[in-house]
Amino acid sequence: LIGKPSEPEIIMPPESLQLALFILQEFIKNEPAIAGEIKSLFTKADPTPNDWHALRARILARSYESFVPATALTPAPAPALAIVPAAVPAVIEKEAIPAPLAEQPVTGSPAPQWQVGNPALV
Amino acid sequence: MKTVNQICALMLMVSISLILSPLAGCNTTPQRAAFNAEQGAQVTIEAAMNGWGDYVAQYHPSAAQEAKVKAAYEKYQLAAVAVLDAEQMVEALASSTNSPPAAVQTATLQKNDAEHQAAIALSDLVGLLRSFNVKI
Numbered sequence: 496l497i498g499k500p501s502e503p504e505i506i507m508p509p510e511s512l513q514l515a516l517f518i519l520q521e522f523i524k525n526e527p528a529i530a531g532e533i534k535s536l537f538t539k540a541d542p543t544p545n546d547w548h549a550l551r552a553r554i555l556a557r558s559y560e561s562f563v564p565a566t567a568l569t570p571a572p573a574p575a576l577a578i579v580p581a582a583v584p585a586v587i588e589k590e591a592i593p594a595p596l597a598e599q600p601v602t603g604s605p606a607p608q609w610q611v612g613n614p615a616l617v
Numbered sequence: 618m619k620t621v622n623q624i625c626a627l628m629l630m631v632s633i634s635l636i637l638s639p640l641a642g643c644n645t646t647p648q649r650a651a652f653n654a655e656q657g658a659q660v661t662i663e664a665a666m667n668g669w670g671d672y673v674a675q676y677h678p679s680a681a682q683e684a685k686v687k688a689a690y691e692k693y694q695l696a697a698v699a700v701l702d703a704e705q706m707v708e709a710l711a712s713s714t715n716s717p718p719a720a721v722q723t724a725t726l727q728k729n730d731a732e733h734q735a736a737i738a739l740s741d742l743v744g745l746l747r748s749f750n751v752k753i
Contacts, residue, residue, distance in 0.1 A: 562666035
């Protein structure tokens with residue numbers, strides 16, 4: 496029967512533990528510098544708007560790629576801002592270009608005049 | 618020897634702080650508690666994502682796995698920012714003297730909802746990384 500030897504149990508009487516804690520507390524009470532430092536840990540001031548902004552910026556600043564430089568994913572393509580040239584023939588004949596609307600000669604009947612409502616009542 | 622002394626000093630400080638906490642009292646304000654919670658969550662996320670970065674460099678997981686993690690991370694980012702915005706909104710309304718109570722209540726509900734969403738997003742991301750056996 497080869498087994499793992501049982502670990503010795505270390506039992507500390509609760510009275511001794513309480514006494515040790517009491518002595519430590521009394522020691523700390525008599526050391527105002529230490530007590531002040533520890534108290535400051537539990538009484539931090541409220542966060543300022545700058546603190547909130549800094550945390551917000553910190554969250555937004557870390558992209559996935561900044562954590563994973565070896566990523567196999569390609570970053571999302573940026574929206575195409577460049578103007579893609581349309582398929583324009585190499586030689587454009589002058590006749591093929593329509594004149595702008597303002598320069599077009601008025602031919603035929605004039606544009607119809609739209610009227611709202613019953614003309615007899617207007 | 619210096620390191621041992623530093624460790625001893627650190628252990629002493631931790632013990633002292635644990636003992637003194639009842640003496641000092643718990644004076645943390647809700648704003649400070651919320652800020653600390655958000656800051657702590659961010660530190661957790663950064664540590665987890667750094668672990669994922671090491672994992673990717675070493676094991677080269679599939680693009681589908683990476684896409685899942687990236688989506689979960691970006692979801693958490695948006696949720697965390699929403700919490701910060703909601704928190705500041707509540708704080709601004711609460712500190713204003715003429716804010717209608719209904720507005721404060723609505724903002725508080727929105728803040729609670731944002732915190733819930735952020736907690737879910739954080740849990741999802743950490744759970745996803747653990748499912749890939751990433752050391753966090």
